[in-house]
Amino acid sequence: MDDRGDTLSVFSDLKGSRELLHNLTMREIKGKYKRTALGQLWSLANPLALMVVYSFVFAIVIRVQPAPGDPSGLDLFVLWLMCALLPWTFFSGIVNGSMGTIVGNENLIKKVYFPRSTLIFANTLSALYQHLWEMLILVVAVLVLGSNVLIYIPLVAVTMVLLALFATGLGMIFAVANVYFRDVQHFSGILFQLWFYASPIVYPAELVKEQSESFGPIAFGITIDNLYQLNPFIHFAEIFRNLLYDARWPDWSTFGLVAAGSIAVFFIGWKIFDRHQDHLAEVL
Template sequence: MNSRMVYSATPAAMFQSFWRNRELILQMTRREILGRYRGSVMGLAWSFFNPLLMLVVYTFVFSVVFKARWGAGGEESKGEFAIILFVGIIVHTLFADIVNRAPGLIIANVNYVKKVVFPLEILPWTALGSAIFYSLVSMTVLLLAQLIIKQSFPWTSVLFPLVLLPLVFASIGFGWFLASLGVYVRDIGQLTGLFTTILMFLSPVFYPVSALPQKYRVWLQLNPLTLIIEESRKVLILGNFPDWTSLSLALLAGLAIAAAGFWWFQKTRKGFADVL
């Protein structure tokens, strides 16, 4: 593999790198998932119980303590409210996981930079793969909760991965950008946690878009997570088809972000060894 191919920054090279290294990405993702709970008694089962516990806690806090209701009529049960809320949490967590981890990806793998000929661009893919796995586990918990509470869940749930696709590409784009920036600006890792926390409260996770005054709704719609959260609730809870036009536009935007992030990463990676 020549250096020109390794450092190519074109959109085509982005997909070629993924396909060429797909087995390595899968292997590293599997190792990361299993390594997170290595040594614990319950092992990988924690990946199931963590979102389940989170669902129970959010149900208690928002529907019992704060007595929040999603609809204006307040007709839904506590369980139904928790399910609606949990969809937003799943989407936000997927994005937050990759953004929060990205600044430390290169720093945590210095040996790959200095000692080994290694395709560094796959590290954000590995982080994203891990985040997607936990999102799918959380979705399983969500569907089981619906099965218990409503005795059914909509078949349109199979469309959820398609709804997430624009967010997946946008997330990997941010991952590449922040992974590179984190090498040169170490403080960026402190800012991403603050950013994702603020973004959670500026997204329709804990409240519907309709709960905001009209003058603020426009700003909420500019939040890229808003569309994905709203469309996810359509397919996972309401049993409706998503807005394919809006998702197509979001997918184009996500691909543009991914291409820009990959370009930035490839153009700046030559200085990693000098800085580290």
């Protein structure tokens, strides 16, 4: 199947099951906090709790001091942290949710035929809905503290979509792998814990660069920072902080690579998932 065929197949699945996609997305959004007193407000509990813990440990105990926003002048660790932490929870939530949504809907998959990708896309859309509220609160906080970032909001939205595509592509790969090998769900927990600390979320990337320069090349002129830069989430974190914390446009070459990589990962994930989705009921 060529790339054009893959693209048409994605849109064909979405168009043919748009009503089901809407219903599954609403089920995810409404069902998650059904019969709770605070309802959707619970979606903010996890990032707020992480914000308090990480701010205490890294800003007060370890005393990590990222540079003030340039040119915004913002100098508040909590805001700096949230500009990368919220995208991380969004990203990891999509991948982990995608991985569990196929095995979690085993009975439905075995009873009725429908494009299995609908479950993946519903998971992504419900996560995107929740992330929109989180980012809205962050934008309001930035505006209240005196940094006018309104001009950058459209590109923030585009970057969110790119991150969703990247996460969905990975999620499709993990979802298929988890159907065949249930060890994947346990492995992913370790992987994402390591990935979190291998990303500049609670510390600035400049610290890694400084340590890399002092350590020198590892082999063949390759440095620690060269390897570190292979982590795609580093560049997402950089773009979000450029737009929301620094109040400036990101490096456009970096943005172009992130955009191309996100779209490529999405279609690779889709191709792998599409190849296996008709056989998932048999394996389950």
